[in-house]
Amino acid sequence: MSARTTNTTALVAVEGLSDELRALVAAACDETGIAPEFRDLHAAVGAASVPALVLAVLPSGRRHVGAEVERAATSQMGAAPLVLLCEEPLVDGAASLSDGRVTLIGAPITKATLKHRLRVALRRPHAAPPTNDVAKVEVHERRDAACWVGTVRAARLAWHIEATEGGVAVHAAPPEADAPPVVRYERATRHWSFEPRGELLGVGLVSARRAPRVTWFEPAERTRHALSAASGDVLVACFARQGDIHARQSARFVEALTATGSGGGPEVLEQLARALSASDAACDAVVLEVR
């Protein structure tokens, strides 16, 4: 991924921010295409621009954000996403609260983790331009109301995504009359449902909050799965042309998934893009992360 110039800014509260963490935030913002604006929230200085999100440190032992941070993330900034950099570790590495509005990143914070969490938290309602340098595969990502969505296309198949306020549905090609989507996330009920069918080769579910952390649903099962969704769930739907002898190389995806750290959807997307670029597998993938 390369750094890009952008007008998107992030307001970073300097209270409790160490030099090391400040450098890390600056680097992560740069790689995500965000301009960081470090500011003392106690000082009555107006923002240079309306920030897309707010970052603040949550000191060890604290369970509430300070009034200034709260104000910055609500009234002043018009409900900007809030990313809290925790000084203590979290059970699951990172957590998302209030329908993705608040993101907590547990110590130790790395640049990769921060970068990926920023991408998920950032509100980008429309398709972003391709974010990879590898011509062989097309990579897109966007964040909708229900999910963060990333796509990687190496086979360039005809599946398509339908994203609404109510959730996300992925439809397989070729289209079948009245056929339900092969993958669906329903925001109201917080449920996943999927059925390996057509060009959908298989579905993987990754979450540090689940056991096992990675589960791959084999296409041979041909059964519809339904399970409750949880914040942080990353679902990977893998598509391949029927009869393609390379289709079975989906195992590479599983391998890529198991290597996933706490970066969530964006990290999985990067892994897939890299794996597909380096292989003969003609596959497409959709990555969904529940906020």
Add this chain to the structure above:
Amino acid sequence: MPRPVRVLGVDDSLTMRKLLEVVFTAPTYELTLALTGAEAIAAVTRTQPDIVVMDYVLPDMRGIDICVSLSRSPATASIPIVVTSAKGAKVLDEFKSYSAVVGFVPKPFKPADLRAVVVDALRERAKPDAAATAPRAPAPAASAAAAAAPIATVPAGSAAAGPSAPRPARADAPKLAHAELEKLARSLFTALSPVFSKVPEWLHEMGSERPERFLAKKALTAKTIESLLEAVQPFVAPSETQSSEFSGSTDFVPLVELCALVARERRTGTLQLTRDGASIHVFVRHGELVAATHSDPAVYLAATDSPAWKLTPEQRRRAFEAHKKSGVPALVTFAECGGFPIEQLASCLKSASSHTLTRALDETWRFRWSSGALPTWADAHGTSVSIQSLRLVHLRRREDGDGSAEWAPSQLLLRAPGFTEHVRALELDADERTVLTLVNNRYHLRDVVEKSGLAPARVGRIVQRLAKVGLILGAPNAGAPTAGATSSVREASRRKVVLFEPDRRGVVPALTHRIGTARSGRDVVVAESPGELLSHVDAALEALIVNCSAKEVDAAQLARKVRESLEVAGATLIALVEPHDGARVAALKSAGFDGVLVKPFLLDELDALLAAA
């Protein structure tokens, strides 16, 4: 290690076969049983026994016929045979020509006598010149004690002649020198010291009761008697102590304590209780209370007699007569004359014994203990009657008032040490089981009341009762525990979660990390197999997490085993299933699992299940 002695026992009487099982036990002996002559001959060829113990009269042939058959083959002709019979030593005349017949034991016999004859016979056979021994004539039974007798016999009537048989006076009692007696006196004084120290405290409770009676009741506990016996022990040979008789009144040493005492000392003998012309005999084998009879057959049978039994009035009359005269319980006679299947005899005897003893608990008896062998029927059919069960019945009857008086609502209830072992021996009623299931080192008395749905006073009484039979402990004042109590509670509160999951890389680390944190107070044990999983099931178990999709797991059986085991009945049972097994959720829940988690399940769901438990 030498191989066991192979014994073939031949008898058509179940009583006798049971007795042979008592006499010839592993690992010294390997017993094979046959009911008929034909079975015996086949078994000899098959098992090549070292010795045969056979009844003289069998359903299909007489003992002599077996001898004839065995003598025809060189492989079996020299196998020694011991004959048993109720017909007296005259039957030996038939065996004169058979050198293989080396012993005779008249019925009824003591187990030790039969064993001695067998041991002697085998020892004789092992001598180098044994093979060359010529056929010998049997000696009269009365001269059996003569060492040179060719056929070892036991005097008729030497078996325990019933509980009322007088014991010979002890002519060989140890004589102690004055110095020894002084030492003994000092030793007894030391043994009583703990009692003396409590006397001032007891005097406050004495009230208007007669002092000697009150103090005897307080001081002469089983523990005191045990201390006194221990004090005496060094001055007499152990065998002398074991064979001693002692007597007293249950006013001073309650019957339950008396039974507990002989159990602790692993005594064998008979405790005779007498009162107003009635008597009860309690038979104890190696400390195990195996049977009890009442002198009045009607009282004895009150809890077991059944109109379904096929008995003629004459049979019943004879059984009652035998019961009164010889002490052989009417139940044994009923079974032997076909009144009911003899296979049910042991359970009927146990039921009648429990009934007899629990009735006796409420009354005052004179008691006399006599060490010695048990009658044949008791040895053969007696089965263990739990002393703690008697204590429980006793407590149920005696308790009154509000049990919560001694136990505050905030009292944290713990399972007592040895819980698992003790609970198996008790016959608990439904409410006791309910309460006990809730006492799992986590709940206070008020929680148990709330969750059981029983009246607080009733729960209080049950808790007190179960504490007295050694199942429950109360952590001292949960509100402000002492340092020792806190540590004891913490120790008891450490709980165990046992996990069986074949996915060692994906699931086991996640679960152990999640469940077994230091703060959770839980230890996680990962079992390699379902068998190992069950081996970890004990009172400390909080939860069992099992992958029910694993082919080696029989989920329904596992759930049943856990749920039927009272000491872990309150444990949480969680099933994990693979995604393709999602349809089994309802079935597993109805099998007794508290929760079923379909992979990939949320760890929060697991937390919720454990927390709900």
